[in-house]
Amino acid sequence: MGIIKAKDLIFEYIRRDEEGNVEGINRAVNNVNLDIEKGQFVAILGHNGSGKSTLAKHINAILSPTEGTLWVDGMDTGKEENLWNIRQTAGMVFQNPDNQIIANVVEEDVGFGPENLGVPTEEIWERVENSLKAVGMYEYRTHSPNKLSGGQKQRVAIAGIMAMKPECIVLDEPTAMLDPNGRKEVIKTIRELNQTEKVTVLLITHYMEEVIDADKVIVMDKGKIVMQGAPREIFSQVDELKKYRLDVPQVTLLAYELRKKGLPIPPGILSVDELVTKLNEL
Amino acid sequence: MIRDITIGQYYPADSVIHRLDPRVKLLGTLIYIISLFAFHNIASYLIAGLFLAVIIHLSKVPFSYIVKGLKPILFLLLFTVMFNLFLTPGQEFVRVGFIKITLEGIKTAGFMAVRLIFLIIGSSLMTFTTTPNHLTDGLEKGMGPLRKIHVPVHEIAMMMSIALRFIPILLEETDKIMKAQSARGADFETGGLIKKAKSLIPLLVPLFVSAFRRANDLAMAMEARCYRGGEGRTKMKPLAYKKRDWIAYLCFIVYWTLLILAAKIN
Amino acid sequence: MSIILDHVNYIYSQGTAYEKHALQDINLKIEDGEFIGLIGHTGSGKSTLIQHLNGLMKATEGCIYYNGQDIYDSDYNLKELRSKVGLVFQYPEHQLFETSIIKDVKFGPSNLGLPALEVDLRAYEALKQVGIGEDMIDLSPFELSGGQKRRVAIAGVLAMKPEVLILDEPTAGLDPKGRDEILNLVSSLHKENKITVILVSHSMEDVANYVERLIVMDHGKIMFDNEPKKVFTHYKALEQIGLAAPQVTYVMNRLKECGQSVNTEPTTVDEACEEIIRWAKKKGILLT
Numbered sequence: 001m002g003i004i005k006a007k008d009l010i011f012e013y014i015r016r017d018e019e020g021n022v023e024g025i026n027r028a029v030n031n032v033n034l035d036i037e038k039g040q041f042v043a044i045l046g047h048n049g050s051g052k053s054t055l056a057k058h059i060n061a062i063l064s065p066t067e068g069t070l071w072v073d074g075m076d077t078g079k080e081e082n083l084w085n086i087r088q089t090a091g092m093v094f095q096n097p098d099n100q101i102i103a104n105v106v107e108e109d110v111g112f113g114p115e116n117l118g119v120p121t122e123e124i125w126e127r128v129e130n131s132l133k134a135v136g137m138y139e140y141r142t143h144s145p146n147k148l149s150g151g152q153k154q155r156v157a158i159a160g161i162m163a164m165k166p167e168c169i170v171l172d173e174p175t176a177m178l179d180p181n182g183r184k185e186v187i188k189t190i191r192e193l194n195q196t197e198k199v200t201v202l203l204i205t206h207y208m209e210e211v212i213d214a215d216k217v218i219v220m221d222k223g224k225i226v227m228q229g230a231p232r233e234i235f236s237q238v239d240e241l242k243k244y245r246l247d248v249p250q251v252t253l254l255a256y257e258l259r260k261k262g263l264p265i266p267p268g269i270l271s272v273d274e275l276v277t278k279l280n281e282l
Numbered sequence: 283m284i285r286d287i288t289i290g291q292y293y294p295a296d297s298v299i300h301r302l303d304p305r306v307k308l309l310g311t312l313i314y315i316i317s318l319f320a321f322h323n324i325a326s327y328l329i330a331g332l333f334l335a336v337i338i339h340l341s342k343v344p345f346s347y348i349v350k351g352l353k354p355i356l357f358l359l360l361f362t363v364m365f366n367l368f369l370t371p372g373q374e375f376v377r378v379g380f381i382k383i384t385l386e387g388i389k390t391a392g393f394m395a396v397r398l399i400f401l402i403i404g405s406s407l408m409t410f411t412t413t414p415n416h417l418t419d420g421l422e423k424g425m426g427p428l429r430k431i432h433v434p435v436h437e438i439a440m441m442m443s444i445a446l447r448f449i450p451i452l453l454e455e456t457d458k459i460m461k462a463q464s465a466r467g468a469d470f471e472t473g474g475l476i477k478k479a480k481s482l483i484p485l486l487v488p489l490f491v492s493a494f495r496r497a498n499d500l501a502m503a504m505e506a507r508c509y510r511g512g513e514g515r516t517k518m519k520p521l522a523y524k525k526r527d528w529i530a531y532l533c534f535i536v537y538w539t540l541l542i543l544a545a546k547i548n
Numbered sequence: 549m550s551i552i553l554d555h556v557n558y559i560y561s562q563g564t565a566y567e568k569h570a571l572q573d574i575n576l577k578i579e580d581g582e583f584i585g586l587i588g589h590t591g592s593g594k595s596t597l598i599q600h601l602n603g604l605m606k607a608t609e610g611c612i613y614y615n616g617q618d619i620y621d622s623d624y625n626l627k628e629l630r631s632k633v634g635l636v637f638q639y640p641e642h643q644l645f646e647t648s649i650i651k652d653v654k655f656g657p658s659n660l661g662l663p664a665l666e667v668d669l670r671a672y673e674a675l676k677q678v679g680i681g682e683d684m685i686d687l688s689p690f691e692l693s694g695g696q697k698r699r700v701a702i703a704g705v706l707a708m709k710p711e712v713l714i715l716d717e718p719t720a721g722l723d724p725k726g727r728d729e730i731l732n733l734v735s736s737l738h739k740e741n742k743i744t745v746i747l748v749s750h751s752m753e754d755v756a757n758y759v760e761r762l763i764v765m766d767h768g769k770i771m772f773d774n775e776p777k778k779v780f781t782h783y784k785a786l787e788q789i790g791l792a793a794p795q796v797t798y799v800m801n802r803l804k805e806c807g808q809s810v811n812t813e814p815t816t817v818d819e820a821c822e823e824i825i826r827w828a829k830k831k832g833i834l835l836t
Contacts, residue, residue, distance in 0.1 A: 047723040092506040099499035111518035113507040124518045206723045245725035250795040257821045276802040282833045462643040465635040467659030487645035
């Protein structure tokens with residue numbers, strides 16, 4: 001069994017009017033089956049409201065399933081007694097960098113998780129140092145988070161999760177509020193952590209160019225998984241993606257258009273280099 | 283604008299005062315404030331002033347920075363001085379029209395001003411030299427015994443620390459919303475009191491909405507990082523008294539003794 | 549009609565340790581009916597610049613003329629300027645505050661002291677422009693989705709009938725579909741309502757697709773001010789200041805470097821596609 005496994009997962013938001021009567025039921029996650037292997041870099045794509053964030057919140061046991069089951073490292077997230085172990089195993093980074101930094105000094109924020117876990121003081125320092133170095137923010141350890149850029153704040157948030165020594169990190173649109181440079185720096189950090197620390201990464205995003213290096217891409221729409229596969233497979237289906245309100249990197253789109261016009265290039269081109277090489281070979 | 287206020291803002295420096303245990307600084311500030319109200323003769327003010335000067339020197343916080351912090355309370359200071367100057371009965375010194383200034387008035391006003399300035403500088407020195415986190419740590423540990431009578435000490439300290447973290451963010455947000463509403467023709471300056479109060483609605487509603495959203499996000503982020511109250515938590519920076527802290531306490535005892543002696547001689 | 553900036557300088561917190569020269573000697577002329585893109589990395593001064601255009605910030609030095617009038621004249625009506633130069637801030641949905649959509653949109657025009665009927669008319673028109681249906685206008689703005697909220701917030705500025713519309717990263721945080729909706733809206737406002745538009749963006753692809761003139765800022769100075777195509781030929785200089793050209797521009801340049809006879813000008817997918825097909829036909833890869 002993989003590190004994260006979902007079986008027939010269903011989650012419903014129930015809207016109630018002022019008297020508490022049920023006004024409507026909104027099925028945000030609809031019958032999702034999922035199996036993510038340890039050490040993988042998995043990206044979940046979907047437009048706003050596709051259910052991807054709701055799914056993410058299940059992995060951290062912030063939400064628990066209406067029906068079906070989700071296991072994190074074999075632990076059932078529906079069971080209360082697993083709560084803290086699950087949260088330590090699967091850490092979560094959120095969208096807004098300002099709203100997830102708790103302390104007024106970078107290093108103290110990174111220490112917040114280990115403090116909650118009851119880690120001895122000396123080991124906290126060790127973990128904080130290692131995690132800050134892993135995200136490249138060690139020289140900012142005594143700074144105030146308010147003076148950092150968005151990308152730097154997100155890296156601090158990631159370090160805060162790393163210090164809890166999780167098996168898996170779930171990132172819920174970590175780059176949505178960042179500028180292009182901040183986005184690049186966060187994605188690079190995530191990739192490095194996946195490769196060097198072997199931590200399983202689940203990246204939720206709607207920026208296509210961030211997922212081309214993933215091992216696996218999952219596309220969600222209306223609470224369901226509608227596509228899944230390697231980035232190349234997913235990105236070769238441009239029309240399909242457009243149907244789900246998504247788009248592809250500009251170079252992929254160009255290659256797709258050229259192919260449609262009859263140029264003999266393979267489908268699912270992901271980078272500038274690739275397209276140039278293929279065109280040169282013609 | 284709002285961000286120019288320096289009072290209470292941490293001033294990073296490496297000084298012996300910065301390194302003191304926050305509990306020493308908290309208790310010390312309290313002792314100092316009490317001393318200002320307990321003793322009022324010229325000698326005691328001199329001692330208090332000298333004591334403050336030494337601490338300022340040791341703290342390495344530039345004097346100009348401290349003076350800047352006094353600006354926001356200038357009005358309060360003037361008001362107090364005026365109040366005492368004009369309304370203290372006693373022997374007449376000068377008279378301009380119906381305003382009478384007495385010798386006693388000058389004396390009380392002067393003392394009042396000195397006391398207020400010392401008070402503000404004394405307490406802002408604490409915040410200048412202690413990071414907000416350190417301060418809340420000090421409060422948490424210092425108030426620890428209160429836990430026995432069911433005071434939620436850890437929660438109070440955590441709340442303070444989070445408030446401190448979000449004050450600058452919310453100030454910035456206020457600035458942004460004000461500008462955005464001004465761009466829609468909102469006017470926050472002119473008009474009577476009622477009109478002014480009304481004009482605040484477009485500012486306050488978005489600010490509250492944002493504060494709630496942030497609170498919600500933060501609560502989720504804290505839970506995701508396994509926060510479950512003070513129980514079972516360890517500390518990254520546990521507080522422990524060092525030699526310098528005991529020396530500092532000793533200094534306060536000496537300070538207090540000097541004040542008593544000065545009062546006796548008087 | 550135009551906006552002219554004459555030797556504009558702005559210095560933050562002058563005389564303190566935080567002093568920062570945010571705008572340095574900016575000279576700029578914005579003509580009526582232009583569609584301008586403004587790019588630059590965070591902290592390059594672009595936000596400061598746009599806040600000068602409607603008088604929210606006052607230049608430390610220099611003059612700004614709107615339709616020939618100096619906006620810093622003591623008798624100049626700044627409130628009117630703010631209605632003429634509409635500014636949509638980043639995440640504008642965060643300023644919504646009224647109990648219903650229509651009331652929120654009316655806030656701007658009613659601040660201008662217009663008659664109630666005119667205020668109503670403008671609010672309805674603005675909501676129509678952004679594609680919010682009449683069936684929704686009495687809903688609370690807080691019940692809407694992210695993209696809808698943003699369109700309501702833009703309507704709030706449109707209802708003031710601005711001659712110039714400035715948008716600070718109007719697509720930030722939206723998904724691709726939401727992004728296209730906003731950009732198409734802005735583009736149609738420019739085409740059909742002849743509004744001058746200044747679009748601040750981080751996306752080179754977006755500016756290449758929409759704008760007619762591109763201003764690049766760096767360290768408080770204007771680095772380039774030209775047609776997007778011309779600006780993107782300097783893609784190496786753009787990279788040095790933390791920016792880039794659209795991906796297709798890189799494709800064309802790389803092809804040229806490899807000795808292929810292609811034009812490196814294309815900045816959009818359509819243009820690049822056309823140019824590569826032309827090249828392929830010439831090379832005999834594709835039959836004409």
